[in-house]
Amino acid sequence: MSAPRVVVADDQALVRTGFRMILSADGIDVVAEATNGAEAVDAVRRTRPDVVLMDIRMPHLDGLEATRRIVTGPDGPRILMLTTFDLDRYVYAALSAGASGFLLKDVTPEQLTAAVRLVRTGDALLAPAITRRLVERFARRDEAASAVHRDLAGLTPRELEVLRLLARGLSNAELASRLSLSEATVKTHVARILGKLQLRDRVQAVVVAYETGLVSPGET
Secondary structure (H helix, E strand, O other): OOOEEEEEEEOHHHHHHHHHHHHOOOEEEEEEEOOHHHHHHHHHHHHHHOOEEEEEEOOOOOOHHHHHHHHHHOOEEEEEEEEEEOOHHHHHHHHHHHOOOOEEEEHHHHHHHHHHHHHHHHHOOOOHHHHHHHHHHHOOOOOOOOOOOOOHHHHHHHHHHHHHHHHOOOOOOHHHHHHOOHHHHHHHHHHHHHHHHHHOHHHHHHHHHHHHOOOOOOOO
């Protein structure tokens, strides 16, 4: 597999430079930088990257709206939101809009490069415990407030069980152990869930599980 192609979008030059140095040192190709959301959207159209590191708070056009515009295009990149807060309401909105996960800006170089490589593959549930807390805190039940709507009627009982456990932050290995299945079988179930619900990745599956009421906030 070729090196991941990345766009870094952040209004702080030091952040962009630091991320570029870290990614380049690990063989990841930074194909463009952007100082605001509008530049990020343009850079994605020009360079067709695999992953975008997207700051949430930027001038002119913020990362949330930029994410919405990018994911509506065909074959869009995976988007990792960058934030200084692990429970930011805008992060939840970004996940609902189609972002594949989020990172705190104080991640280590190793965590940053690993996250880019991971999200490129589509296995995008980063920091499961934090992501789960985020969804639990900001998920809304009423239909008008929900950002994602899906009908779960097409899922089998086993797929519903897998989705329920996935939404609680379990990894494929943990799912396999809990359900007495092989990891390969779990991956097949997850792939079928994403396909039936027309979801990009596991993060959106978590959002759907909460917004449809399959899993309740605070449920253990």
